[in-house]
Amino acid sequence: MTPGTWLTGAGRIDLAGPFPMGILNVTPDSFSDGGRFQDPGAALAQARSLADQGARMLDVGAESTRPGARPVGPAEEWARLEPVLALLRTHLPELPVSLDTRHPEVAARGLRAGVAVINDVTGFRDPALLHVAVNGGCGLIAMRSRLEGDALVMPPYGGGEHRDAAAAIAELVEVRDRVLAAGVAPDRILLDPGFGFGTTFLEDLALWNALPQLPEALDWPAAGFCIGISRKRFLSWKAGVPAMPVLERDPLAARLHREAEGLGYRVFRTHAVTVPRIRPALPEDAPALAHVQVASWRATYRGILPNPILEALSEPGREAAFLEAMASAPPAHRFWVLEARGAVQGFAVAGPCREPGVDPARLGEVHAIYLLPEAWGQGLGKALLDRATEALRADGFREAALWVLERNGHARRFYEVNGWRPWGQPRNAWMDGIALREVAYRLALEPPLPEL
Incomplete structure (x- = not known):
């Protein structure tokens, strides 16, 4: 048979x-x-x-x-x-x-x-x-x-x-x-x-x-x-x-x-179907996006960022930021939510690359991918990443980039397993006066970019 x-x-x-x-x-x-x-x-x-x-x-x-x-x-x-x-x-x-x-x-x-x-x-x-x-x-x-x-x-x-x-x-x-x-x-x-x-x-x-x-x-x-x-x-x-x-x-x-x-x-x-549904984010999703981001940051960066910074993260503050971003983002910026088991489990944002000195018409960027901690290990992050890169490819970008904290080993392994490769030079991002070292990854959607 x-x-x-x-x-x-x-x-x-x-x-x-x-x-x-x-x-x-x-x-x-x-x-x-x-x-x-x-x-x-x-x-x-x-x-x-x-x-x-x-x-x-x-x-x-x-x-x-x-x-x-x-x-x-x-x-x-x-x-x-x-x-x-x-x-x-x-x-x-x-x-x-x-x-x-x-x-x-x-x-x-x-x-x-x-x-x-x-x-x-x-x-x-x-x-x-x-x-x-x-x-x-x-x-x-x-x-x-x-x-x-x-x-x-x-x-x-x-x-x-x-x-x-x-x-x-x-x-x-x-x-x-x-x-x-x-x-x-x-x-x-x-x-x-x-x-x-x-x-x-x-x-x-x-x-x-x-x-x-x-x-x-x-x-x-x-x-x-x-x-x-x-x-x-x-x-x-x-x-x-x-x-x-x-x-x-x-x-x-x-x-x-x-x-x-x-x-x-x-x-x-x-009892709870886990096939994800990914759809464009709506303004009414802002509270759920804020909850996902705060929960993900607290779980991911415990031991990497000082606890006072993590505890001070504000869901109402993030909700307002999401509403502003969705209202003002140009058409090339996309926001998606991922629903599984009847609730929002994660989200992704992608669009032109924000790094100075690159061609924004050629290089797209996955700006953010976040999942609730209880949704890790189920393939949902890959589903979001695939949707983001497919959209960048459809929009004509030849290369995709993203940045991740250097000490975030879990995320770095995730991107590397999915075909992303280190690219360019590290940079510092600042949060409440603390320098956070970020490394870049790239994924060729068409022929590769020259090194930065």
Whole structure:
């Protein structure tokens, strides 16, 4: 099997790039957001938010699978789902829906209501559910899990002595073979390793570390898996902070999603979609830009600049400066904001170079790139940098330049990894009577500039 696409009830989906599935829980007892979206109107609002963040499919579930959750019967599950699915079909008809259920009656009703995928956390052990999926013309997400009777096994997460992934991989092989034996075409199937479902942290960690070998072990392409780690205990335990609140785990998930993406994995179930949206900045963004810049300066320059200077940074002062700059900037100066998880995470500014003695029609400059500290390490800075340099190239500049504090090693490594090279001579910038040494970098957009 070597699919670059996934065949679902909504058609064939291209998996050449990341495919985030936004999780929409319509339950009162979900571990991550229990009760927040049980009301159909609230569920629709959250679906819109996930779509705006970049979700390419919604995964809707009405039965919680957290440890100790009360089982929900098919009638109650459908009563929760029916009004939400109707609203999604009316207001977001272009967004495919995956239905997270283990009940054949609910799956059949969902398919009649237009869902494109059936996602079963029990790996289609129920022959009736597998029959519905096989004949429903839908996509399937088949997850590895451990059951005792009809109940999911959820051992104490910190316990256990299993330190390899062999058992979980063997269980995933059983899931694969079961669905294939039923006659489902491979390009309709995504396999979910089932992080946290009957596994301890040590097993989950071993399973994560086995991701590079998992496609070969199952004879299944990386793009044919669905990774579901969003907000799970695995994230906080891996970070060494087991008690980390659920909603603070989103940046950890984003970093691991990028790690898996580098291995060829494409489909990620997530509560907070991290696909960034970059758009031109508006005057009403000024408070958010000020917050980003002050937070970034305080995190980046702690130990480089005196603490009194960092603590004296004023968001209202920066807000006023941004408003003035956006109002007075010539057309060649561009301001962008980057939104992820429904909020402004960073910004960039680019335009003609301000350095004396250079041709401003030939040399452009990335004047600023800032990200909130919690957004670091997720590829968002590169997305902003790429947008800024693309705009400079489109405006006819043949070279791009930027300046960065000499002692800002993190930023310098970031620029160097992305192809920027040291250029010219250092200069001093002054801040509250303190000389700050800056170094220049350049990036050739066309033939290179001569040295300054």
